[in-house]
Amino acid sequence: MKRIGIDVGGTNTDAVLIVDEKVVHFVKRPTTADVTSGILDALKALRAEPAAAVKVDAVVIGTTHFINAVVQRRHVQKIGAIRIGMPASASLPPFCDWPTDLASLVNGEIFMLEGGHDYDGRPFMPLDTAGLKEAARKIRDKGLRSVAVCSSFSPLDPSCETTAREILAEICPDVAVTLSHDLGRIGLLERENAALLNASLHDLAVTTVAAFRKAIADSGIDAPLFLTQNDGTVMQAEIATAFPVMSFASGATNSMRGAAHLSGLDDAMVVDVGGTTSDIGQLRHGFPREANAVVEVGGVRTLFRMPDLLSIGLGGGSHVDEDPVRVGPLSVGYRLTTDALVFGGSRLTSTDIAVAAGLIDIGDRSRVARLPKRLIDAALRDAWRKLEEDIDRMKTEAGDVPLLAVGGGAFLVPDRLPGISEIVRVPHGDCANAVGAAIAQVSGEADQVFRDLTREDAIAAARDIAADRAVQAGAARDSLKTVDVEDMPIAYLPGNALRVRVRVAGAIADPDLPAAA
Structure with a gap:
């Protein structure tokens, strides 16, 4: 296995070459405003090393493009929103719980039609196909290029959504269609919100993936492109184009997967201290623990596959205020190498504090030699207090557990913390995010209701469905392993539901080998 992993953070873009699961070479370059230039710079620097100038099997990129677009209200597009479930859902139309500024940018037209299913999978109302055709014509005439379709209880029966896609493909074939059951779980508004966000990012996803491909080609690399997704696995670039929301939290999950790989620990707490934020999570069986509750993205409530993470405004580029002494949440971000005191700038940052305290040796130490010891100690105490409190919030057990400290700003993590059995610092920990991208596997998931089956048979059937989806996404079938299993009896449904x-999850399949049956 020879792979290049790239992770684009708010401050740095890291690139690493992994050969047979070992780090051969890595580079760190400042993230650029257009992001893709930073990727190209990192790739060129990586390939300049003779040991890294080898043919690779894949390039895997973790990007913040898509979540940044939502948070910053940039590069989102107007879409059509089709809700199938009338008259039951009339009082809560699409976008009803969105921040008004974001809704005004995305809401192109709302169509609420009869159809959908009930909680037991029975049809709720006959599907209004005539209304769907009229909606498709309006979408075409209005020039909308992306549509989200959400039907009530579609994870139990997606037929209304798939019929809507067929009608849209017939009347406006150039429109990109997002179906909510492909993304979310049971929970109408949150699943619909995930589909709406996904549809609003379609054009950005197309241009972003194309730019990534160009950067790879311009670097002289001939290899397939994968993007990392929220659960610590990868998806083919074509799938990423269709489902950009699946990459929302990929940066933090890359670091957690990389930390697990570099340390050999599959169960531990992880803190990834970057230049702008610190992401805190927990590893279970080598993968990030998933969130089982609603996750807000840019003020929008969603319920789909996302890691259970806590992000705080603490990083290597965090501003340090002197009166009162406080570290973060503002950060100089990718301007660290120009704005920080040790690099000739005028802004006091946590990196300056660490250099003055002797924790790291970068830049010009003489520029922080006159910082008062009182200020240095107070700033470090503030950073340590934040880490201690928030790591404890993310723990799910009372006893002491190991903590993996990774990221370029891991020097801010003290050697001892209450509730932590040991602080583990790993080689190449400052590029754990890129390592996590490079070693990421392909996953598949099944989440549905089974009837008239024993528990064992239902789990086996779900596992087969998940395996087929993983193989379809590019995994080697013989490498698949079960990562998570959850089952819950549904008392209100007949037939032992x-x-x-x-x-x-499993390894990326070798395209030169025949697929396993």
Whole structure:
């Protein structure tokens, strides 16, 4: 296995070459405003090393493009929103719980039609196909290029959504269609919100993936492109174009997967201290623990596959205020090498504090030699207090657990913390995010209700579905392993109903080898 992993952070873009699961070479370059230039710079620097000038099997990129677009209200597009479930959902139309500024940028037209299913999978109302055709014509005439379709209880029966896609493809074939059951779980508004966000990012996803491909080609690399996704696995670039929301939290999950790989620990707390933020999470069986509750993205409530993370405004580029002494949440970000005192700038940052305290040796130490010891100690105490409190918030057990400290700003993590059995610092920990991208696997998930089956048979059926989806996404079938299994009896449904969720993951399939049956 020879792979290049790239992770684009708010401050740095890291690139690493992994050969047979070992780090051969890595580079760190400042993230650029257009992001893709930073990727190209990192790739060129990586390939300049003779040991890294080898043919690679894949390039895997973790990007913040898509979540930044939502948070910053930039590069989102107007879309059509089709809700199938009338008259039951009339009082809560699409975008009803969105921040008004974001809704005004995305809401192109709303169509609410009869159809959908009930909680037991029975049809709620006959699907209004005539209304769907009229909606498709209006979408075409209005020039909307992306549509989100959400039907009530579509994870149980997606037929209304798939019919809507067929009608849209017939009347406006150039429109990109997002179906909510492909993204979310049971929970109408949150699943619909995920689909709406996804549809609003379609054009950005197309241009971003194309730019990534160009950067790879311009670097002289001939290899397939993958993007990392929220659960610590990868998806083919074509799938990423269709589902950009699946990359929202990929940066933090890359670091967690990289930390697990570099340390050999599959169960531990992880803190990834970057230049702008610190992401805190927990590893379970080598993968980030998933959030089982609603996750807000840019003020929008969603419920789909996302890691259970806590992000705080603490990083290597964090501003340090002197009266009162406070570290973060503002950061100089990718301007660290120009704005920080040790690099000739005028802004006091946490990196300056660390240099003055002797924790790291970068830049010109003489420029912080006159910082008062009182200020240095107070700033470090503030940073340590924040880490201690928030790591404890993310723990799910009372006993002491190991903590993996990674990221370019890991020097801010003290050697001892209450509730932590040991602080583990790993080689190449400052590029754990890129390592996590390079070693990432392909996953597949099944989440549905089974009836008239034993628990064992239902789980086996879900596992088969998840495995097929993983193989379809590019995994080698013989490498698949079960990562998560959840099952819950549904008392209000007949036929011994059981809701089962299974996730599997495996290595990227070798395109030169025949697929396993």
